[in-house]
Amino acid sequence: MNDMIVQNLLSPAVLFFVLGVIAALFKSDLKFSNGFSEGLSIYLLIAIGMKGGIELSKYSIEAVFAPIVGALFLGIVIPFITLIVMKFIKMDLKNSVGLAATYGSISIVTYGAAISFLNNTGTSYEGFMNAIVVLMESPAILVSLLVLKIMENKRDVLMVPSQRLGFVPSYSNLIDKSILKETIFGKSILLLVGSLLIGVILGEQALPKVQPLFIDLYSSVLVLFLLNMGLVAGQRLPEVKKHGVKLIIFGILAPLVFGSLGVLVGSVVGLSLGGVTLMGVLAGSASYIAAPAALKTSVPDASPSIYLGLSLGVTFPFNLLIGIPVFHELAKFIS
Structure with a gap:
């Protein structure tokens, strides 16, 4: 276990x-051009989507229907819970959306660590969970970006006449075709x-x-992407001080709450002990690849x-x- 953690x-x-x-904190002259940075994000979104699609093609719809529904449920519910918590701690809208997308999406590396944990304990799991991984990356990003577009258009609410109440607000323009089109066909969701x-x-x-390009070189390109994200994050570290303690508490409690929800959902959709554990791990993890790649292009004002x-x-x-x-023990208890 210690070797896996290290x-x-x-x-x-x-x-x-x-x-x-570190480079940003010490004001190094290291920097990425905007075009190259954008190219890295586009590459990662395509690579993640392709790998998941190829994996998903190996299974019949009957075998994966219930787990897919469970994964989509988690990908939709977790961002809304995150947004509610962020409103409570008075986080601004764009950073709230950034956290909703990040915590609603998943961490592939954490998933890999969970696979190693299950192998070490001799616990089997469903092979199609590799496809569920990718399916859980997209919904939260889509939901979060849609919420952002709706909230940004809230100021444009029209007042319409009413016989009994005079003029009342009309919310029909909050979710119109242009908002849906901009969200679904924005480059991040479109590519993923x-x-x-x-x-x-x-x-x-x-x-x-x-x-050769999207699978074999994936890990190497990921290194470049996270080096760039480290530069951006380091430049904006002072912004964290505004919500420091509250954010750290959220970062600890969120995986426990969301992971427990994932274990419950995994049990309901009929996964094995290993599958339930993995569903909990996925729900309790937070993305540092797909969501940041999408946020960097769609919500550039959100702080990495x-x-x-x-x-x-x-x-x-x-x-x-x-x-x-913890998720493994909880899965054993529920199962």
Whole structure:
């Protein structure tokens, strides 16, 4: 267990994120051009979607229908819970949306650590959970961006005449076609969901074409992306001081609450002990790849030092040390 924790905390991706933060704090001249930074985000969104789609194509819809419904439920509910908590601690809208997307989405590295934990304990799990991983990355991002667009348009509410009440507000323009179009067809969601569908349609026949770039080089490109995100996070660290203690408490309690909800959902949809554990781990984790890649292009005003700093600095190590075994024990209790 200790070896697994050290291996994940000392992974190249995490260490390069720390290097980026250090470079920013000491005002290094290291920087990424806007075009290159954007290119890294686009690459990661396509790679994540393609890998999940290819994996999902291996299973029949009957085998994965209930777990997919459970995953989508978690991806929709968790962002709303996060937004409510953020409103309570008086976080601004865009950083609230950033945290909602981050905590509603999942951490692939934490999932990998959970797989190692299950293998070490001799616990089996459903193979299609690898596809569920990617399915849980997109809904929270979509929901969070949609909420942002709705809230930003709230100021444009029209007053319409009413026979009994005079003029009353009309909310019909809050969720109109333009908002849905802007959210669904924004580059982040379009690339993530579109790549997933392409992977499902083409299946393993797409591997010879996409594997050299989008699978074999994925880990290396991720290092560059997190180095850049570390630079951005380090530059905005002072923003964390406004909500420091409250955010740390949230970063510790959120995985326990959301992970417990994930264990419950996994049990309801009929997963095995290992599958229930993994559903809890996914729900209790926080993204530092897909969500930041989407937020960087769609919500540039959200501070990476808040959503990345919290997910990487608090929730990620907490899950490796405490979360994974807790979710496993809870899964055994419920099962």
